[in-house]
Amino acid sequence: MAIVVNLDLMLVRRKMSLTELSEKVGVTLANLSILKQNKARAIRFSTLDAICAALNCQPGDLLEHQSDAARSSAGSP
Amino acid sequence: MADFPGRTTSSSVRIATFVVEAVWYVTWAVTALIVVAGVLFWCVPGFREALVKRGALLEQATFTLPLEVRYSTVEIRGASGTRAPARSLYWVGHIHMVGHHDVIMARAFSKTDIAVATTYQLLCASVFLWMLHQLRGLMRAVRRGRPFDPLNPKRIRRIACVIIASGPLYDLAQWLQLAGTFTQAIAVVKQALPAASVGYHVRVSWAPVVIGLIILAIAHAFDAGVRLQDDHDLTV
Numbered sequence: 001m002a003i004v005v006n007l008d009l010m011l012v013r014r015k016m017s018l019t020e021l022s023e024k025v026g027v028t029l030a031n032l033s034i035l036k037q038n039k040a041r042a043i044r045f046s047t048l049d050a051i052c053a054a055l056n057c058q059p060g061d062l063l064e065h066q067s068d069a070a071r072s073s074a075g076s077p
Numbered sequence: 078m079a080d081f082p083g084r085t086t087s088s089s090v091r092i093a094t095f096v097v098e099a100v101w102y103v104t105w106a107v108t109a110l111i112v113v114a115g116v117l118f119w120c121v122p123g124f125r126e127a128l129v130k131r132g133a134l135l136e137q138a139t140f141t142l143p144l145e146v147r148y149s150t151v152e153i154r155g156a157s158g159t160r161a162p163a164r165s166l167y168w169v170g171h172i173h174m175v176g177h178h179d180v181i182m183a184r185a186f187s188k189t190d191i192a193v194a195t196t197y198q199l200l201c202a203s204v205f206l207w208m209l210h211q212l213r214g215l216m217r218a219v220r221r222g223r224p225f226d227p228l229n230p231k232r233i234r235r236i237a238c239v240i241i242a243s244g245p246l247y248d249l250a251q252w253l254q255l256a257g258t259f260t261q262a263i264a265v266v267k268q269a270l271p272a273a274s275v276g277y278h279v280r281v282s283w284a285p286v287v288i289g290l291i292i293l294a295i296a297h298a299f300d301a302g303v304r305l306q307d308d309h310d311l312t313v
Contacts, residue, residue: 029311041311 003044004064007036010055024054094216101209107145108202115195119188179287197250208239225299233296242287
């Protein structure tokens with residue numbers, strides 16, 4: 001998918017673990033893991049709101065659009 | 078991801094599961110009986126003798142054709158109330174004569190018959206057990222609260238294919254049985270009554286085909302359900 005979730009980047013910036021975020025947001029660790037690994041098909045506004053509030057960031061900090069060509073060139077050595 | 082809904086407590090699902098499980102174990106028992114009976118009939122002549130129906134042929138009193146049929150060790154003279162003289166008979170078959178009365182014929186019970194009948198019954202039981210196995214998997218998924226498990230459309234499709242194939246295959250087996258049994262007897266009948274129209278009375282079953290196609294359509298609906306469930310599961 002062309003939408004990339006930068007949750008791991010934001011967690012590093014905020015020095016927060018996924019477990020800690022899970023407890024603050026009230027979303028299961030399994031679901032946050034799906035989000036972090038870019039396997040999610042969709043994200044609810046309520047979840048996005050809770051994550052942004054917990055990480056003190058904007059949705060744009062978490063979500064990024066990357067074209068398939070850019071992703072493939074970024075992935076190549 | 079959707080929260081795991083847990084096991085369903087629906088009484089209809091529980092009853093259906095119980096019925097499927099019961100049929101599963103009964104079918105295994107019947108299959109075991111088929112094997113035991115096949116072995117006993119094959120190995121122990123006394124069992125074959127025990128099945129002899131002495132003179133129980135030509136039960137239809139309307140049999141009036143002046144006809145004598147010789148088949149295997151059996152001799153039948155066509156007169157009302159005639160009884161067959163052979164001792165080693167157990168199996169009665171029918172030949173339908175168009176424009177005449179039904180002629181009941183019988184044939185001897187050989188070891189080949191036992192082998193063919195046992196193989197046929199074991200084949201039917203195996204296919205039925207395989208279908209039940211699919212149904213059990215389906216019921217287990219439903220009880221777990223996951224009716225749209227990705228395997229379920231495949232299971233439903235397999236069940237539909239077995240049902241669709243069962244009708245024509247059963248008809249074919251019946252026809253083969255009649256053809257194998259009465260080819261010689263029909264030749265005798267035709268010789269005795271050149272004007273008579275003698276033929277196999279075999280029906281064609283369309284109901285299993287129609288039911289199977291309906292179940293296939295349900296499998297397509299389950300495909301859509303699986304896609305929706307997948308979307309739902311991957312929504313955070």
